Amino acid sequence: MRKRAKLAALILAGTMPVLAGAAPASALVTPKKSCPTTYGVLIKSHSAYRIPAKGAYLKDGPGGTMTASVTRASTITYSVSTSLEVSASYLFASAKASVSGGITKSVAITTGHSYSHDIHARKYGNLQYGSNGFKVSWESNRTNPSCSTTTLASGTAVLPATSVGWHYWETSS
Secondary structure, eight states: OHHHHHHHHHHHHHHOOOOEEEEEEGSOOOOOOOEEEEEEEEEEEEEEEEEEEEEEEEESSSSSEEEEEEOOEEEEEEEEESSSSSOHHHHHHHHHHTTOOBBBBBEEESSSSSSEEETTTTOEEEEEEEEEEEEEEEEEEEEEESSSSEEEEEEEEEBBBBBBBOOOOOOEE
């Protein structure tokens, strides 16, 4: 009876008895995880990609030697495919950091570059000038306050690099 009276007195007084080894109720609440809202572009994959310059294609043969030079200036610019608007600056910064520092928004091809190649008998030589760029697969995402990630957009981009030159191949016709 005496224990019951003490317990009733404590309850009426607004306090709860603390049993040895038990944690207070406030310690049982786990704090909610929170992350700042951030945006980013993830480069998911990349591969080398030849980007031809307009009007810089030559064909010669059959057989012999073909020689060509760049006689006019041309500019190769980037292309992006997406379902939503994504900042090109953000995409380029991400691609430069994770793929190649040589990625650029556009590259000018200058005059003065020449190239010569022997063509095999009964074959035709083909030459095309362009940029040795990259094709990248990318994803734009947001980190939410709950620390989950939401994909906002995704797509591919063909990005020229500062490396330019001739590409040669042979065909039967």
